[in-house]
Amino acid sequence: MALEPCTEVPAQASNLSPANAVLKERGQREVFCGLTGIVWLHRKMQDAFFLVVGSRTCAHLIQSAAGVMIFAEPRFGTAILGERDLAGLADANEELDRVVDQLLSRRPDIGTLFLVGSCPSEVIKLDLAKAAERLNHRFFPKVRILNYSGSGIETTFTQGEDACLGSMVPILPPSNDDSPSLMVVGSLADVVEDQFQRLFDKLGIGPVYFFPPRRAANLPPIGKGTKLLIAQPFLSDTVRSLVARGATLLPTTYPLGIAGTTAWLKTAADAWGIGSEIFDQAIAPSVSRAETALDRYRQVLTGRKAFLFPDSQLEIPLARFLARECGMDLVEVGTPYIDRLLMDREIALLPAGTMLSEGQDVEKQLDRCRQAKPDITVCGLGLANPLEAEGMATKWSIELVFSPIQGYEQAADLAELFARPLERRRRLAV
Numbered sequence: 001m002a003l004e005p006c007t008e009v010p011a012q013a014s015n016l017s018p019a020n021a022v023l024k025e026r027g028q029r030e031v032f033c034g035l036t037g038i039v040w041l042h043r044k045m046q047d048a049f050f051l052v053v054g055s056r057t058c059a060h061l062i063q064s065a066a067g068v069m070i071f072a073e074p075r076f077g078t079a080i081l082g083e084r085d086l087a088g089l090a091d092a093n094e095e096l097d098r099v100v101d102q103l104l105s106r107r108p109d110i111g112t113l114f115l116v117g118s119c120p121s122e123v124i125k126l127d128l129a130k131a132a133e134r135l136n137h138r139f140f141p142k143v144r145i146l147n148y149s150g151s152g153i154e155t156t157f158t159q160g161e162d163a164c165l166g167s168m169v170p171i172l173p174p175s176n177d178d179s180p181s182l183m184v185v186g187s188l189a190d191v192v193e194d195q196f197q198r199l200f201d202k203l204g205i206g207p208v209y210f211f212p213p214r215r216a217a218n219l220p221p222i223g224k225g226t227k228l229l230i231a232q233p234f235l236s237d238t239v240r241s242l243v244a245r246g247a248t249l250l251p252t253t254y255p256l257g258i259a260g261t262t263a264w265l266k267t268a269a270d271a272w273g274i275g276s277e278i279f280d281q282a283i284a285p286s287v288s289r290a291e292t293a294l295d296r297y298r299q300v301l302t303g304r305k306a307f308l309f310p311d312s313q314l315e316i317p318l319a320r321f322l323a324r325e326c327g328m329d330l331v332e333v334g335t336p337y338i339d340r341l342l343m344d345r346e347i348a349l350l351p352a353g354t355m356l357s358e359g360q361d362v363e364k365q366l367d368r369c370r371q372a373k374p375d376i377t378v379c380g381l382g383l384a385n386p387l388e389a390e391g392m393a394t395k396w397s398i399e400l401v402f403s404p405i406q407g408y409e410q411a412a413d414l415a416e417l418f419a420r421p422l423e424r425r426r427r428l429a430v
């Protein structure tokens with residue numbers, strides 16, 4: 001086993017209106033694995049390091065997904081399982097301990113180390129939970145060692161964040177009392193977090209904790225008074241674990257677009273008993289700026305057809321935004337799976353009769369897409385290039401996870417992500 005720091009040059013829909021019946025498909029899928037989450041999580045938690053225990057393929061995946069920016073000290077790397085590890089000739093646990101020793105002696109700034117499992121580590125049944133326990137005996141409290149799986153077997157790439165946050169839930173400190181606090185769950189860009197914090201302050205909502213925190217060592221407390229406001233729709237397991245620790249879920253939409261953000265904030269405001277007049281006053285300047293900024297993109301998008309392939313789990317809230325706030329027609333809204341606990345409010349806001357599909361049989365879905373001739377197709381990288389070659393405009397769904405798109409100030413930026421490829425095509429045609 002060898003340490004390869006990335007040169008970071010680095011179940012179940014129901015209660016749906018009959019108009020929104022779901023087409024369930026099982027077949028070949030085109031999605032990234034959960035390791036991809038490291039790309040945004042390592043930027044979020046600045047004292048954490050993600051050590052993938054995997055193959056060269058895994059190392060290449062996160063390195064290419066992270067792009068080609070140069071940082072002096074990357075916060076992720078891969079402990080490469082060599083042929084001897086895979087053949088059982090070397091003791092993979094001893095090798096892993098040696099790699100962790102090497103890493104932690106070189107990098108005293110690491111406060112939390114995530115051991116991230118992969119398909120190869122699962123195939124050789126390397127027990128990373130036990131490894132984390134063993135290593136914690138040696139390194140805790142200076143370094144806390146956690147583990148989760150980013151394996152691509154039956155997962156989508158955003159589930160990597162769900163698994164990572166889920167691994168942190170058991171170690172969240174219990175609250176001292178049951179007084180109310182708000183926990184915003186799901187990674188948000190720092191700039192978006194700051195905007196929301198200012199709005200919560202204006203509304204008098206607090207204390208507010210963001211999970212994941214900017215430093216993994218600053219874990220938010222949890223208890224009976226914790227109210228959960230979910231910022232990302234792909235955190236099914238994390239949300240259930242938080243609820244099991246006593247927190248209360250505030251069911252709502254997601255903060256995409258102006259209406260989505262207003263409904264999201266209003267849910268928190270209602271939980272704090274804040275009156276409509278104060279609420280409307282607090283959000284009015286942001287809403288007005290966002291309306292003006294969004295207007296120019298609405299003109300480009302209205303009446304255009306969108307087809308969304310299942311990839312990021314953001315598809316349903318995105319489709320709601322594209323239809324209700326940008327005037328787009330939805331041909332098909334595909335999503336890897338529907339968790340009704342987290343998605344019913346969004347589904348209820350889709351236009352009646354929207355075709356929803358869950359899971360994927362990629363060839364059949366491609367046939368439906370070609371036949372519908374949408375103006376824009378939202379899909380993973382693997383499908384985007386061939387579709388572009390066939391003359392179709394595409395938007396990479398992974399870009400929507402990496403970009404700051406939540407909140408009022410980003411509503412126009414989100415619309416622009418869809419308007420830009422259409423505008424480029426129009427100009428090329430002229």
Ligand code: SF4
Nearest residue numbers: 033058061118119152
């Ligand atoms: Fe490929 Fe599995 Fe490694 Fe992901 S975890 S890069 S799917 S081998």
